[in-house]
Amino acid sequence: xxxxLAVAALIAAVTLAALAMFGGGEPYKVKAVFDxxxxxxxxxxxxxxxxxxxxxxDIELDDSANAVITMELEDVVAPLHEDxxxxxxxxxxSGIANRYISLNPGPNSGAELEDGSTISADETSAPxxxxxxxxxxxxxxxAGLRNLVRGSGDQYDGRASEAGESIEYFAPFLASxxxxxxxxxxxxxxxxxxxxxxxxxxxxxxxxxDDLAGLVVNxxxxxxxxxxxxVALQRALELLPGTFxxxxxxxxxxxxxxxxxxxxxxxxxxxxxxxxxxxxxxxPLVADLRPTIADLRALIRQPGANNDLIELTAKQPxxxxxxxxxxxxxxxALNRAQPVIAYARQYTPDLAGWFTKFGQVAAYYDANGHYxxxxxxxxxxRRNADNTLTALPPRDRLQGYDSGVLRHCPGGSVQPxxxxxxxxxxxxxxxxDTPPGP
Numbered sequence: 439x440x441x442x443l444a445v446a447a448l449i450a451a452v453t454l455a456a457l458a459m460f461g462g463g464e465p466y467k468v469k470a471v472f473d474x475x476x477x478x479x480x481x482x483x484x485x486x487x488x489x490x491x492x493x494x495x496d497i498e499l500d501d502s503a504n505a506v507i508t509m510e511l512e513d514v515v516a517p518l519h520e521d522x523x524x525x526x527x528x529x530x531x532s533g534i535a536n537r538y539i540s541l542n543p544g545p546n547s548g549a550e551l552e553d554g555s556t557i558s559a560d561e562t563s564a565p566x567x568x569x570x571x572x573x574x575x576x577x578x579x580x581a582g583l584r585n586l587v588r589g590s591g592d593q594y595d596g597r598a599s600e601a602g603e604s605i606e607y608f609a610p611f612l613a614s615x616x617x618x619x620x621x622x623x624x625x626x627x628x629x630x631x632x633x634x635x636x637x638x639x640x641x642x643x644x645x646x647x648d649d650l651a652g653l654v655v656n657x658x659x660x661x662x663x664x665x666x667x668x669v670a671l672q673r674a675l676e677l678l679p680g681t682f683x684x685x686x687x688x689x690x691x692x693x694x695x696x697x698x699x700x701x702x703x704x705x706x707x708x709x710x711x712x713x714x715x716x717x718x719x720x721x722p723l724v725a726d727l728r729p730t731i732a733d734l735r736a737l738i739r740q741p742g743a744n745n746d747l748i749e750l751t752a753k754q755p756x757x758x759x760x761x762x763x764x765x766x767x768x769x770x771a772l773n774r775a776q777p778v779i780a781y782a783r784q785y786t787p788d789l790a791g792w793f794t795k796f797g798q799v800a801a802y803y804d805a806n807g808h809y810x811x812x813x814x815x816x817x818x819x820r821r822n823a824d825n826t827l828t829a830l831p832p833r834d835r836l837q838g839y840d841s842g843v844l845r846h847c848p849g850g851s852v853q854p855x856x857x858x859x860x861x862x863x864x865x866x867x868x869x870x871d872t873p874p875g876p
């Protein structure tokens with residue numbers, strides 16, 4: 439009896455060892471739903487962290503034309519838990535049947551997935567093959583992409599060393615791009631608003647494609663004009679650093695000005711809505727101004743010496759030095775002559791009338807009379823109330839001259855016109871002192 443029990447125990451131990459070594463029963467199976475099988479075939483590996491832990495047993499389609507892939511997994515990962523994900527990956531870029539499923543087990547705190555459970559399509563991702571991407575492009579786009587690839591080859595032909603140096607900056611570029619993408623992903627609301635605003639902006643630009651084309655043409659013409667002035671541009675660039683250093687204080691003070699200007703900008707925004715129609719109406723004027731601008735350009739700058747405005751401006755400092763003493767003296771003389779000119783200007787009509795009538799004294803004979811017309815000229819006299827004249831004594835004949843003030847008002851050397859426009863009252867004169875007569 440004891441011998442039988444020993445044999446039975448030995449058989450049980452061998453059976454347990456065989457089960458431990460070769461397994462027993464059905465393997466643990468889990469299904470995963472993919473949008474596309476991604477060139478997977480039965481027998482491909484299932485990996486976790488790069489280590490094979492199972493194989494693909496079967497591939498079939500469900501009612502929605504999705505690929506349902508059955509995976510047989512080893513006990514080392516069985517059972518899986520909820521939130522497990524699966525991704526189809528490629529071992530290398532070459533080959534066809536070189537795909538595998540990368541499994542990311544869910545946390546152990548989740549519910550266990552029973553044998554035969556399914557990982558939904560929301561928890562899986564399939565690769566997009568490059569031929570699928572190319573199939574989405576039309577013929578013109580594929581031709582353009584082909585020309586781009588060929589042109590890139592021509593671009594780097596014979597420039598391998600320069601291309602090698604540029605590749606050194608590729609990794610920092612990718613790192614910066616990654617950080618940029620991470621910053622964008624931090625605020626989805628801002629990113630969505632940016633994309634919407636960008637779409638609206640692009641749409642608005644597309645509606646103004648004619649204006650944009652004109653802008654490009656005018657920019658090309660402007661760049662061509664700048665290129666023609668390469669020497670002057672080079673000189674300007676040489677002077678630019680010194681200019682910036684001297685303008686540093688101005689730029690610092692400009693910050694406060696910009697803060698004050700922000701209020702003006704906010705108040706001006708309603709008025710800017712009318713700028714677009716105004717600019718549309720202004721466009722013909724700008725087109726007509728092109729010849730004027732061309733002439734102005736020739737006036738400002740043209741080949742040769744001493745024939746343009748730039749050279750004239752360059753000589754202004756020398757002119758200022760030469761006139762530094764002359765102009766102040768001239769200004770003082772004009773200031774002193776101003777009262778005399780102001781006083782004499784009132785008698786301009788009298789002077790003009792004298793010049794006009796003086797020439798008629800010795801005019802030719804005509805139907806109006808003889809060659810010479812004369813008028814009586816009396817010595818200095820005083821008109822009495824009965825319209826008679828009394829000669830002035832010699833001592834009174836210079837009355838008005840010696841005091842610097844004449845008694846005759848402007849326009850008072852002739853009889854007053856009916857409309858009363860003369861004589862004009864002035865300081866120190868007598869408006870009633872006019873020649874007798876109607």
